[in-house]
Amino acid sequence: MGSFIKKDLLMFLRDRKELIITLALPIIIIAVLNFAFAGLLGSDEEISMDLQLALVNQDDSENVAQDLQKKLVAESSIDETKAATIAEQANYGDPVQALFGFLKSEDLQELVTVHELDEAAAAEKVEQGEIDGMLVIPDGFTVESLYAAFTGKAPNVSLIYKMKEETTNNGTLYDIIHGFIDNLNYQFAIQHIGGSNETEIVQPQGGVEQLGKGEAFTLSQYFTLAMGILFALFLSITVATKTGEEIRQQVFNRILVSNSHPILFLMGKMVSTFILASLQMTVVFILAHFILDVFPGRSVEFWLGVGTIILLFALAVASLAAVFTSISLKMKNVDAANGVFNAIVMVLGVLGGNFVPIYVFPDWMQKLGEWTPNGLSLSVLMEWIQYEEASSLMIPSLMLIGFFILCTVIGLAMYPRRGEA
Incomplete structure (x- = not known):
């Protein structure tokens, strides 16, 4: 052959x-x-993203405990002693502070730059394209959120996200904020089902798990x-x-x-x-x-x-x-x-x-x-x-x-x- x-x-x-x-x-x-x-x-080049978010906080958080106690007594027929205990524990679960902590965490600092502005200034910068989107925390949001967490009822006040037009950047911002809210609601629901009056918000954790060599x-x-x-x-x-x-x-x-x-x-x-x-x-x-x-x-x-x-x-x-x-x-x-x-x-x-x-x-x-x-x-x-x-x-x-x-x-x-x- x-x-x-x-x-x-x-x-x-x-x-x-x-x-x-x-x-x-x-x-x-x-x-x-x-x-x-x-x-x-x-590509070996890292993809960098610089998202600009205006944060407008209209919520008065100084009298949260008192306002929550009054709301529990008036709308849920809870006695003042128990309502006072719940309101005191609520200091450990402030959703606004948790949101601020999440947006300013190390994981997000490289992606999102947060600007604390009033609504008029934020709206102007969004209109001019200097900022991708604005998140408004309306008055009463903290009390309504905590009340909903303890009673299981839907809150009457929610966060407001505004943008000029839909883009990849502001869409990404919306997904980040929406993910935090989903995590927050999940934790409140678990506490309500378990019958716990203690409120402690855990920051969402993320990461990448690699299987095998994964080249x-x-x-x-x-x-x-x-x-x-x-x-x-x-x-x-x-x-x-x-x-x-x-x-x-x-x-x-x-x-x-x-x-x-x-x-x-x-x-x-x-x-x-x-x-x-x-x-x-x-x-x-x-x-x-x-x-x-x-x-x-x-x-x-x-x-x-x-x-x-x-x-x-x-x-x-x-x-x-x-x-x-x-x-x-x-x-x-x-x-x-x-x-x-x-x-x-x-x-x-x-x-x-x-x-x-x-x-x-x-x-x-x-x-x-x-x-x-x-x-x-x-x-x-x-x-x-x-x-x-x-x-x-x-x-x-x-x-x-x-x-x-x-x-x-x-x-x-x-x-x-x-x-x-």
């Missing part, structure tokens, strides 16, 4: 046009796309993977198209004369395709890494995982080349066969996410794309880049091996018998 493999490799290497398309073109496309979409995803995935990495896999897939056509030239040169007759088994012709095509696809993807990934720093700071284990996926996908490409070669040998019009092969690979490229990210397609197309060898390889490489979990390679590896076996069987079944080619 060595002579057949050598023949196919030499035919490919002597075609300078194919060499340029296979090796240089992917790198050029990756570089162009990388610079065109620089910073769109996975960032960038557009540069996506372009590198997508183009490397796509052009490796096209190699199955490139090798198969050489069959037309060999038919014209009566290669089959030469095989018979040399007393070699005809099936070695197909095996040579598969092995040479496997070698070419493996080398092509390896060269593209390495050049993209050194030129564009696509995979910075990666370990040896990472590259071993990438190499494993490359070899498995190269097997799938080799089996696909076997199918295309068998079809080429049976068809009278080789050019028509090449057109069909290109159409098939283009469809696989679209479904597998090599032209555009697969998530833009409907769900049924996304599920279908996961069954294509290129789509499967792309998805597992993306997952490997982010998490480097060996367990994530098991099922995709078995699927790629299954695809290789299936296409190899089909290629052998379609391979022409004596006198058919």
